[in-house]
Amino acid sequence: MPWDRNQMAARAARELQDGMYVNLGIGIPTLVSNHIPEGMTVTLQSENGMLGMGPFPYEGEEDPDLINAGKQTITELPHTAYFDSAQSFGMIRGGKIAMAILGAMEVAENGDLANWMIPGKLVKGMGGAMDLVAGVGRVIVVMDHTNKHGESKVLKECTLPLTGKGVVDLIITNLGVMEVVPGGLKLLELADGVTEEDFRAATEARLV
Amino acid sequence: MPWDRNQMAARAARELQDGMYVNLGIGIPTLVSNHIPEGMTVTLQSENGMLGMGPFPYEGEEDPDLINAGKQTITELPHTAYFDSAQSFGMIRGGKIAMAILGAMEVAENGDLANWMIPGKLVKGMGGAMDLVAGVGRVIVVMDHTNKHGESKVLKECTLPLTGKGVVDLIITNLGVMEVVPGGLKLLELADGVTEEDFRAATEARLV
């Protein structure tokens, strides 16, 4: 049985290491914070200008001056630090953020990533996604392996406009885990009950 | 009689305006702060990372963490703000400092300035001088009109390595005041008792 959203998030959380500074995208990546192992310190960045992002506030404790990159109300932690957006993206571009965990529309076997724009559809903008994938130490994509038509989202080449070229390091889907290596993708792990045959059938990219 | 150091500083102080942010160089320019008119607010920058530089401390009140760009102990004022050196030179390069008043070895009629290096002699470095002359709104040079051999320091062309090209706006010497204009220098003012003939004789640069 393929992994559900929580299982994918849990698998992504296994990539975390103690002391890491991490940026989590919207959607499944946000769930990763629920799976940080006990005793491990992972500091979450919110790219609008904060390190040490805490959970959502309790009702009545929302602060309009304290939001995350998805514009949701959040809270601070004892080790929180605030800074401006130029500084925030300075640390992203400068490689100080060890890892970003992001959603995607398409990933290609060379690490190309598309997750911001579908031509002909409403385009809202890339926000900080291009900066993140270009700058952080390691980019992990978490997404469904196929789209709603059953077509592979793990491709030989992206068909959508790119967010970044050759930027993805690890792909976690509902079917398994792949590493971007020279020449293609290396299958590292299958979701429980998914056969390699199933996996290959759902994957357009070259598996090496 | 030519102006003395204090008269030159007083003349330079007449260029100040209320609300200005100003950077004063070492030597005569430092004396300008003694001539800020009563009731006028002028904020002094120290380019190591401070706006609102106060006077020297009283004996026993020196703070090793509070020095000016000349490495002298100083004090803070009620409107003082501290920042790092990248920010400090950001405001210099970005033209936020309205005026710099600096010493010079040579100035040329096209506004070229030399004040950091004599080939063959001990070179200590340009410090922040090149940033200041390139960045601030207006550069005022205060210096003796001639060197100790009686040779003009107000030249057709600088002979020493430049600090900045075409950067000087106003020159105040012990003999008078010149503005850098297209084609040469415009004599604005003579020191008390200095004749235009004396002035011209001491000036190599073209006066227009």
Add this chain to the structure above:
Amino acid sequence: MKKLYGSAAEALDGVLFDGMLIASGGFGLCGIPELLIDGIVEAGVKDLTVASNNAGVDDFGLGKLLATRQVKKMMSSYVGENAEFMRQYLSGELELEFIPQGTLAERMRAGGAGIPGFYTKTGVGTVIAEGKEVKEFDGQEYILERGIFADLSIVKAWKADETGNAIFRKTARNFNPPAAMCGKVCIMEVEEIVPTGSLDPDAIHLPGIYVHRLIRGQHEKRIEQRTVRQKEAV
């Protein structure tokens, strides 16, 4: 020299002109210069280019300036929380330059720091790189991005003294310092004016040198996405 003005209208007097480039602080609806936006709506100046990470919502923030059709072009990283914006954009009435969020922040900071151009790997190999100079450093490709030099900056801080030394609160800081730095003129609105000397000089986020005019006023501080968690049972 007095920086403190009595109202947004007074502070904006003499600095607005048609076709100008305005840099605005704020992220979403957080830390936006609410009062100055209202003042610009009232002043009616038009054909504006506005550099701001977002474009507000229909009835709040920069959305108000869009509703009155005063904006010709937006320079933003993320828009579309705003139906009128999308209508104008899709109908071709509004120009839009998408800029990656970090590139936008850095372009403002660069303009403020006298840097006309810098190289970044953000956007290499994407549509963002189209028409931009590419340069190799140590075997890697980077694109040239330009500093933003705005005619006017409008920003919002939490507290300032009368000389304009300002502090921001939590994530409301966001684009406000870089936006403030890149304007020929910068007008700041704050929630509170404190006596000069009462701010810790080590804790000032934006020195007053960047701030030319200052107003104090009431802020709605609307929340865009109110998200809460449940109290655990004791």
Add this chain to the structure above:
Amino acid sequence: MKKLYGSAAEALDGVLFDGMLIASGGFGLCGIPELLIDGIVEAGVKDLTVASNNAGVDDFGLGKLLATRQVKKMMSSYVGENAEFMRQYLSGELELEFIPQGTLAERMRAGGAGIPGFYTKTGVGTVIAEGKEVKEFDGQEYILERGIFADLSIVKAWKADETGNAIFRKTARNFNPPAAMCGKVCIMEVEEIVPTGSLDPDAIHLPGIYVHRLIRGQHEKRIEQRTVRQKEAV
């Protein structure tokens, strides 16, 4: 992950190698990483390139590393408060790259912000521009300067919490934040470690993300130019 180490020697263990590039905070003798400099002297690593605004005095600060001949090259804006420095420089034993002070600070900041190059008008038409790319923006000439990417940053702050969030004191801040940002590894020495949570998150000058290792110790904080005024008669 613990960032706090027991001594400079422990904190420097495993990060030093011959020929490395070290960025150091400090201006004159103000805000310099005294303890880490002593630690590097003790470690004996050599052929160092050191990016630092100044080079200390004969028996204090980076002067100590010059006395032991561990430095191959300095990247500085102002030197020569140091007889041994000038002796080595004039005899050709020590290389020296003069960098305008603001360009040095910005080059460090750029390296820390992932910017490999930026344009500045500082130094245009001077020896500083020799060999550098010149580019025109809006009719004005600028030169290309490179980001500094150091192998190690050594910096000094006033207080930090155990996660490395740090604050500086007065003008001792100077080059410390940009130097901290541009190193692959950054080691910071502080006068005081405070409990995490006791620093105001709005008042942190350098977030802990930039700080990999941390030590606390006694600082001499020598004054280079003691200058005082006389008390006016009452």
